[in-house]
Amino acid sequence: MPEDIPLHILHEDKYLAVINKPAGMMVHAGAGTTDDVRNRGTLVNALLFHFAKLSDVGGDLRPGIVHRLDKLTSGLILVAKDDSTHRKLGDMFSRRQVTKTYLALLHGHLKKDDTTVSLPIARDLIRRTRMTTRRADGRTAVSHFHVLERLTTPQGPFTLVEVRIETGRTHQIRVHAQSLGHPVVGDTLYGAPHLIPGLAPALNLERNFLHAAHLSFTHPQTGKPMDLAAPLPVELESFLQAIRTNSSTIE
Template sequence: MSEQYIVEEQDQSKRIDKLLSDALDDVSRSQIQGWLKDNIVKVNGSSVKSNYKVQEGDEITWEVPEPEPMELKAENIDLDIVYEDSDVVVVNKPAGMVVHPAAGHGSGTLVNALLYHCKDLSGINGVERPGIVHRIDKDTSGLLMVAKNDQAHRSLVEQLQNKSVERRYEAIVHGMITHEFGTIDAPIGRDPKDRQRMAVVEGGRDAVTHFQVIKHFEDFTHVECKLETGRTHQIRVHMRYINHPLAGDPKYGPRKTLDMEGQALHARTLGFEHPRTGEWKTFEVQPPEAFQEMLAYLEERQK
């Protein structure tokens, strides 16, 4: 299947491997570099190297390789396990880690690490996504629940569908939000102008995000976002929709932003009913060092 990306003014002079890895979730920069080396990616019909700096109006095209039967390998990758028993694992995923393998990159993902650590994971989502009940974006850090067996998987998915799972995020967004709290109820679907992005669109899937201000800064706001639904890129799309895009977001934010590797978004709190015992479990992890350093920078700048 052929894909296309037209370079906008805000992306002028970016390296092509960086631009595409930012634009395409679940495709790593090294994978993009491999595509460029294999001439899968072309600019204005011609092959280029990874360090090519794009120009406004460049037409980037690529043929997505046909998926090959994937033999997942367990990899000894460090994991921050917050909780584990015979049914469930709760992981604090670092920013920059892809959750599950996709065509062309079957290594270095959370799933590869889980296979080494757990051995057994639920098989409901098939061979490429064992145990994965829900996901967070590559550059978003924070808590994920993983099912070790099919019974646990079905229970956790049902809780997500019933909107009973508690999911709270911390984010840094552009601008000063004038309300202390609010609710964004706006349907999300594929952006008709750019199929690599999601957008608030008529006829999209219901999406509800609640937010509360933690602290105002001069031109940024530190917020907590609570998900009622879990659409792709929901917080990123909703905050852009109300003109407060996430800091550092290469897909939905402005070019002039905080110096971060990816969006300032962290899945801080996760709560659910244990699939076997029925006990309510709540877990919380503080944002990673880079996120906290950015908050400290904003604090210092405001003095």
């Protein structure tokens, strides 16, 4: 149902929109969900209020939704207003013609400046809320990690990275980061600590330090090059500045 939830709309035309989703907001309710609480407050609820028309390709639960972001991940997400645009965008994602770039802060120091992880991803059969790279029947997934900054801080070593993904599997960056032995800060599901030692409690994150920062694609209807960016949210920028204080930085 439509809900009057504020949206940060970075681009809108008659075919599509690009939204800067906050962390903590689910994209849509899960299949079979009957709990009123879980059916409210989602991106879909907000979209239904703000836009007169959305595509039907994704079904009743996912009007307009072409791709997803995890609940605790912020950043750019594409929304289709009509079925033709939705199908064309879906085909572009399948052909890897949409460039998606994320910013993430990882625990530890990545040794190489550029690292590509090509490990298949599947559901963890024991812990069903997790994904894993350890099953042979996983789906192909490719993530490119590029080091922006290495920090040695009183709270430990960290690496700020830019991550470009070729595929869009569930928890892809998070599980690939874990496979490197460097979980995303705040991502307790994949091995990050709940609290950062020595950091003020107010600055400890209640979300993952993962942000969909950049989206680049050719508009499927007009052919216009689209290039959109969203800066780090305040809570991530504040956290980063806090650990940079009294740290030694290795570019």
